[in-house]
Amino acid sequence: DTGVSQDPRHKITKRGQNVTFRCDPISEHNRLYWYRQTLGQGPEFLTYFQNEAQLEKSRLLSDRFSAERPKGSFSTLEIQRTEQGDSAMYLCASSPRGGARGTGEEVDYGYTFGSGTRLTVV
Amino acid sequence: SQELEQSPQSLIVQEGKNLTINCTSSKTLYGLYWYKQKYGEGLIFLMMLQKGGEEKSHEKITAKLDEKKQQSSLHITASQPSHAGIYLCGAEKTSYDKVIFGPGTSLSVIP
Numbered sequence: 001d002t003g004v005s006q007d008p009r010h011k012i013t014k015r016g017q018n019v020t021f022r023c024d025p026i027s028e029h030n031r032l033y034w035y036r037q038t039l040g041q042g043p044e045f046l047t048y049f050q051n052e053a054q055l056e057k058s059r060l061l062s063d064r065f066s067a068e069r070p071k072g073s074f075s076t077l078e079i080q081r082t083e084q085g086d087s088a089m090y091l092c093a094s095s096p097r098g099g100a101r102g103t104g105e106e107v108d109y110g111y112t113f114g115s116g117t118r119l120t121v122v
Numbered sequence: 123s124q125e126l127e128q129s130p131q132s133l134i135v136q137e138g139k140n141l142t143i144n145c146t147s148s149k150t151l152y153g154l155y156w157y158k159q160k161y162g163e164g165l166i167f168l169m170m171l172q173k174g175g176e177e178k179s180h181e182k183i184t185a186k187l188d189e190k191k192q193q194s195s196l197h198i199t200a201s202q203p204s205h206a207g208i209y210l211c212g213a214e215k216t217s218y219d220k221v222i223f224g225p226g227t228s229l230s231v232i233p
Contacts, residue, residue, distance in 0.1 A: 004164075033220065033221075035223075040225070040226075041225055041226070042126075042210050042212075042223035042224050042225045042226050043165070043210070043223045044223075045220050045221075045222060048220055056220065089162070091164060091165070093164075093165075097218050110155050110157070110167035110170050111155075111165075111167065111221065112167070113157075113164035113165040113166075114164050115163055115164045116162075116163070116164050118162070
C-alpha cells in the first residue's frame with residue numbers, strides 16, 4: 001500500500017450536474033476524513049468515518065453533499081446539483097486511530113493525505 | 123471559520139536565511155500538527171506536538187509548543203529552495219478529535 005489514493009485528480013463539470021469522488025485510504029487505517037480547500041485557505045473539515053460509521057459531519061456541509069464508506073475501506077463523496085461555489089480541492093486523509101493516546105496503544109504520526117481531487121464547476 | 127491564526131500570511135526569504143512561522147489559538151489545544159503543502163497537492167505531515175513546552179526537530183525544521191498549548195512556532199534554519207511551499211498548522215481540541223487547520227503561510231525561497 002503506497003498511501004492514500006484519490007480519483008479523479010481533476011473534474012470539470014457543468015453547474016447542476018452530480019459528481020462523485022473516490023478515496024482509497026491506507027488499508028490498515030480505520031479513520032477516513034474529507035476536507036475541502038479553496039485557494040489561499042487551509043483545508044476545511046467536511047466529515048469523517050471510523051470504519052464504516054460516519055461519526056461527524058460539518059454544519060457547513062449542505063444536504064447536496066453525501067459521503068459513504070460502505071465496507072470500512074474506500075469512501076465516496078457525492079455532490080448533487082453542483083454550484084460554482086463548490087469549485088475547490090477535495091482532500092481525503094486517513095489515520096490509524098482507535099486507542100487512547102498516551103496508553104501505548106499506538107503512535108500518532110498524523111493524517112496521511114491523498115493528492116486531492118480538483119473540482120471546477122462551470 | 124478559522125479558529126487558528128497563522129503569521130505571517132506569506133514570506134519571501136533568501137536562500138540560507140532562517141525564518142519562523144507562528145500559529146496561535148485562542149483556546150488550549152490537545153494536539154498541534156504542522157504540515158507542508160506544495161501547490162495543487164496534498165499535505166505532507168511534518169511534526170506533531172502534544173505536551174506543553176515540547177520541541178521537536180526534523181532535519182532543519184524545529185517546532186515548539188508553548189506551555190499553555192495555545193501557540194506554536196515553526197523555525198527553519200538555513201532555508202533552501204526545497205523548503206518552499208505552504209505551511210499549515212492544524213490542531214485537535216480533544217483527544218482524537220478531527221484536526222482543524224489554520225489558513226497557511228506561503229513560503230518562497232529565492233536562490
